[in-house]
Amino acid sequence: MDKIKILVTDDDREIVDSISIFLEADGYTAIKAYDGLEALDKVISDPGISLIILDIMMPSLDGIQTLMKLRQEKNIPVILLSAKSEDADKILGLYAGADDYVTKPFSPPELMARVKSQIRRYTMLGGATTPPTKLCVGGLELDTESKTVTVDGAEVRLTRIEYRILELMCRNVGKVFSAEEIYRAVWDNDIVVGDNTIAVHIRHIREKIEINPKDPKYLKVVWGIGYKICSQKG
């Protein structure tokens, strides 16, 4: 089987090199580009590229512009890299068509985990239809019959309580649940006053399903109000 090709684009050569080393160590083929135009050329000339890692701040054509041009032609996953860590920047990138967003300086294992998850989704789950017993939120899938959870195709082991909390929230994507509501639904009980049990469970679930629990993609804390499951973007 051919190795999966990944295009790495950044104007800083050392960063491109280091990412390439990590990618190759994980069994991918890295293709390097140093600005937006070059990246576009390589993607169009090589249809075998399955993922693009794209820096935002680059000369000639920046990452966002490159991404928008690319999206007119191709639908391959794109992970944006940026030194900008503001929420507004992330939202802009995701709305421009990115599949994920990693801020510099990143930890290499985290970047590799994100690459892996995108590749899995792109190659394995591409056209699969979802059976009715499955709850899907982006790459997160709950099988309500076998009570199993997979993230981007990889199974995750949850305790019974954790599973019930996650199922409750996946059935109401976007709804903000207060700690009381979760307690009542999952334990069939009124809340014990001033307890952080729920908060701890939520953190445990997050550690299992999120690549970076500090910057969660699915299960988000709405501070001072409750918790919610986010659909992929925004």
Add this chain to the structure above:
Amino acid sequence: MKKLAYSAISKAIAFMLVLALTGIAVGLLVSVGFDMIEYNIFEDELYDDFNFSQSMRNEMTSLIDNIDSDIPIREPDSSIFEYYISVPGKNILQGNPSLLEDTDFSSVYKYSIYVICQDGKANTQTSFNYMSKYYPDFDCEIFLAYTPAYAADYTARKLAVKEAFEKNIYFVLFCAVGIIFLFVYLLFVCGRDCFGRIKLLLQDKIPPELQLAAAAFLVVMGGLLIINLLYFDEPELRGIIILSSSICASLVIGIVLCIFMSFARLGKNGTFLRKSLIVIICVWGYKTLIKILKFCFGLIGKFFKTIIRFFKQLGIHIHSFFDVLLTYRLAKTAAAVIVLTGGLSYIFGFTQSFFPFLLTCALIALVTFKLLKAIKSFEVISNGIHSIKNGEINQKILLPEKDYFHEIADSVNSIGDGIQAAVEKSVKAEKLKTELITNVSHDLKTPLTSIISYSDLLCDMKLSPNEANEYAKIIRKKGERLKNLTQDLFDMSKAQSGNEQLNIERLDLALLINQSLGESDSILEKSGLVPVIDLGREMFISGDGKKLSRVFENLIVNISKYAQKSTRVFISIKQKDNNIYAEFKNTSAAPLDFDTEEITERFVRGDKSRSTEGSGLGLAIAKSYTELCGGSFRVETDGDLFKVIIAFKKA
């Protein structure tokens, strides 16, 4: 049933019924009313001893009146009356003298008047005996009677009318009862629909007094119209009169009913008094009176204030006048004036001449004028200094160049300019610093990415010599720390430059701290601390949840770093008055020998040696974020007790 009673249709039917019944009753009353007036059915007979029927009385009067005139006496209608009049003194003898021949004539002519006057005296006790006083010189004899046939016919007709009236009056009474019942019903149900809701009509906006006046007017006018119509008795017009008076009556009753219903609606709505013109006028009058009184008192107060101010100003001016008088330059002028006036007075003789006195006065006036002008400039300068003191450093003191105090004003102006330049410079410097920090932290991130990546790669390799593996680990660890420092620095500069975008929401502070504890409980556990938590429930404040979570995360991390191992830490929320206080208390491992104000400054750390991990920005960021969200952040120490108190307004 209730629905039916309140439905619009039954209301309309009741209303129409009232109108119809009124029409019918009035029609009936009017139709018998003509006859009732004509036959005067409430009197039993055609006449009694002294009160004759109207027609007979008229006839008799005309007979008596004609005695004295030269025109021949008009004969009464022979189909109704039979008469006989004899006045021997005037040669009058008319009518049928044989009437009295029958000895029993009084039983034949039951309804008759018989007057005999002799020697100025009347024989009868009738009301016509006055004629003996009119005509004392004439003896006379007058007899007037209804013909027996007419009397019988009249009595019969009167009886028929009476019967008709008695028959109708029961029907009219029935109608009246019906009208009253429906009236009460309508008053009861009006204004409410079948769901019991109160509904007002356009009519209810008219003040009740106006409606009442309209009702009274209509009733009086309608009554007068009907009564007048009754006396307008023409047999061929009777039908029209009956019809028009019944329509008129039902219209009047209809309008009166409408008005009463409006009152009922207003009463049910509880707005009767509010709509009432009298109440409105009274309230308006009361308010206006109060306003006028206030205005008057205000005027009086103003007057007194002005007087007081005037005297005060006068006092100040006199005071400043002497002050200024003492200043050197003005003293010189004044001295010159005094010497001059003294000299002039001496030359011209003090009392003998009027001219020097006038001149002296003019000079004194001139000096006073000059002095007052000087005081004014003085005030301008004083105001200018005052505004600079209050921070309005753009304010310039404007004095004409000729002014005594122009130089002082100029100096004050240049001081203001200096201050302004300094402030602008410092603002600019602060802005530059913020920009620099932002740019630097951005630029730091790119090389840092490479450092972290390559040190990571090194750590995965087997290096020789063996120590190199340890060095690589140190580089990676410090790279990580540099990354956190950069991020903190960036957040800090952003918060303090005021560029932060906030998303203020109503939050439960208790829940928020619980969430923060849940997120970082492993940190506390790892450091072997025992948290004692008392948060209560539903402590609502307004703030940015993300920023506040950072505040509590920093505090928890801070505690885990600096608290004495295996001691208790206290985290609690209290509500007092309108404020919510969150308290974080721990026993410090190191002695607390820093200034509590300074500790929240940028880069200040509890340990001067900076040997422990941390950017020194934790508390500074926490404080900045708390203040951005409108709260206050205070650090207190007592021996080894380290206490952070965060206060928010209750939302």
